[in-house]
Amino acid sequence: xxxxxxxxxxxxxxxxxxxxxxxxxxxxxxxxxxxxxxxxxxxxxxxxxxxxxxxxxxxxxxxxxxxxxxxxxxxxxxxxxxxxxxxxxxxxxxxxxxxxxxxxxxxxxxxxxxxxxxxxxxxxxxxxxxxxxxxxxxxxxxxxxxxxxxxxxxxxxxxxxxxxxxxxxxxxxxxxxxxxxxxxxxxxxxxxxxxxxxxxxxxxxxxxxxxxxxxxxxxxxxxxxxxxxxxxxxxxxxxxxxxxxxxxxxxxxxxxxxxxxxxxxxxxxxxxxxxxxxxxxxxxxxxxxxxxxxxxxxxx
Ligand SMILES: Cc1cc2nc3c(=O)[nH]c(=O)nc-3n(C[C@H](O)[C@H](O)[C@H](O)COP(=O)(O)OP(=O)(O)OC[C@H]3O[C@@H](n4cnc5c(N)ncnc54)[C@H](O)[C@@H]3O)c2cc1C
Numbered sequence: 436x437x438x439x440x441x442x443x444x445x446x447x448x449x450x451x452x453x454x455x456x457x458x459x460x461x462x463x464x465x466x467x468x469x470x471x472x473x474x475x476x477x478x479x480x481x482x483x484x485x486x487x488x489x490x491x492x493x494x495x496x497x498x499x500x501x502x503x504x505x506x507x508x509x510x511x512x513x514x515x516x517x518x519x520x521x522x523x524x525x526x527x528x529x530x531x532x533x534x535x536x537x538x539x540x541x542x543x544x545x546x547x548x549x550x551x552x553x554x555x556x557x558x559x560x561x562x563x564x565x566x567x568x569x570x571x572x573x574x575x576x577x578x579x580x581x582x583x584x585x586x587x588x589x590x591x592x593x594x595x596x597x598x599x600x601x602x603x604x605x606x607x608x609x610x611x612x613x614x615x616x617x618x619x620x621x622x623x624x625x626x627x628x629x630x631x632x633x634x635x636x637x638x639x640x641x642x643x644x645x646x647x648x649x650x651x652x653x654x655x656x657x658x659x660x661x662x663x664x665x666x667x668x669x670x671x672x673x674x675x676x677x678x679x680x681x682x683x684x685x686x687x688x689x690x691x692x693x694x695x696x697x698x699x700x701x702x703x704x705x706x707x708x709x710x711x712x713x714x715x716x717x718x719x720x721x722x723x724x725x726x727x728x729x730x731x732x733x734x735x
Contacts, residue, residue: 436469436511440492444513447483448520449473456505456733459497459514461561463654464703465505466733469512473519477620480515480589484618487513495732496618498536498566502656504710506734507703518563521620526551529626530584535565535619539572547638552629553582558638559645560657565619569611570728571604575641580604587621590614607661607728650688653696656729659710660693663723669693671723675716682709707731 444450450472456465472494474480487494493512497503517536524542525532526549533542543558556577560567568586571578583604585596588611603610611617645651660668672678672692679689681698683705688694695709714725 436492440490440513441470443486444470444472444483447472447486448475448479454514456500456510456514459516460500460503460505460656461654462500462504462656462697462706464507464697464701464706465503466508466510466703468510468514471514471516473516475520477589477594480618480620481592483513483515484589485592495615496565498563498569499538499561501560501562502566502570502572502729503732504656504703504706504729505732508733508735510733515618517565517618517620529628531624531626532621533564533624534621535563535568537564538562539564539567543638546626547631547634550628550631550634551626552634553624553626555634555637555641559642564622568602568619568622569609570607570730571609573607578604582624582626584623584625586619586623589618589620590616594620648691650690650694650696653686653688653698655688655694655696658693658728659695660713660725661728663725666723667693668725671717671721671725672713675713675720677713677716680709682706682712685709687713703734707734 441450441452450470452470453467454471455467457463472483474483494515496515521534521536523534524545531546539557539560539562543554546554556575560572568579571580583599585598586602587596662668669692677687678692680687684699684701685706686696686698688696717723717725
């Protein structure tokens with residue numbers, strides 16, 4: 436990609452050249468991205484998107500990269516990240532309003548300190564608010580759908596507030612998946628007053644449950660597969676005998692079969708081969724089509 440792109444984006448915010456995606460994803464996997472852009476203001480974001488669209492340059496939003504398997508290939512486009520400059524949080528009565536680059540874990544902690552309940556489910560989800568809303572992240576039978584009132588989205592060169600209904604929340608899906616060029620900029624969430632000590636206790640119990648049940652000591656992207664209707668993906672993977680199965684540096688966690696961890700410098704190709712093997716074997720044995728929860732990015 437020509438240097439001019441980098442120079443123009445440097446004038447509209449912070450830009451970096453040749454950044455490995457392995458440093459921007461929790462799996463620690465992925466080839467180099469030509470440019471990474473951190474807008475500092477909404478105007479800078481708007482100008483950058485107009486410029487990229489005019490020049491036909493691909494771009495991709497990344498939050499904390501905690502739900503992404505990037506290929507080993509170079510990305511000849513621009514990664515846009517909001518986590519550096521878009522994390523202001525406001526409280527207004529029972530509402531928490533936050534910019535999209537805020538860490539979900541941080542938001543859960545802030546809500547707890549304000550004595551506001553509703554985000555406890557998300558206190559162990561290592562992404563940004565934008566990424567969480569994009570895929571309606573959830574746990575413990577709750578998800579962003581339950582607390583989001585409105586989402587501020589940048590689309591078609593302007594800003595609009597979308598209502599909860601307009602976000603079309605369902606299991607790990609939203610309207611945003613259908614419009615990868617829309618950018619979630621902020622959200623209003625409605626919470627409920629509760630004793631901070633009670634909220635804190637619930638969050639701590641859940642933290643302990645995660646530590647006990649998830650291989651948090653290795654790079655991962657959380658659950659690799661969605662749970663098929665009425666079933667647990669981990670049980671199907673266990674059922675085909677893949678607990679602990681290794682392929683190159685990628686390993687199906689012995690602690691939690693729906694986590695495939697990057698145990699030893701796995702390439703994206705190795706990781707994907709293991710994912711595909713599991714899909715094939717589960718289909719063969721159970722006639723069930725497993726669908727990935729993590730998103731493949733920059734694959735031909
Ligand atoms: C240890 C671990 C545990 C996890 N536990 C859970 C869990 O309990 N429940 C759960 O649901 N998930 C879980 N995850 C997966 C992941 O953390 C969530 O999906 C999270 O919401 C992803 O947020 P992110 O900011 O990292 O998004 P990314 O992975 O960076 O991006 C995901 C998608 O969102 C899009 N996106 C990101 N920001 C924006 C934006 N501002 N505007 C528009 N699109 C955007 C990206 O383009 C991409 O398509 C876990 C992951 C790990 C590593």
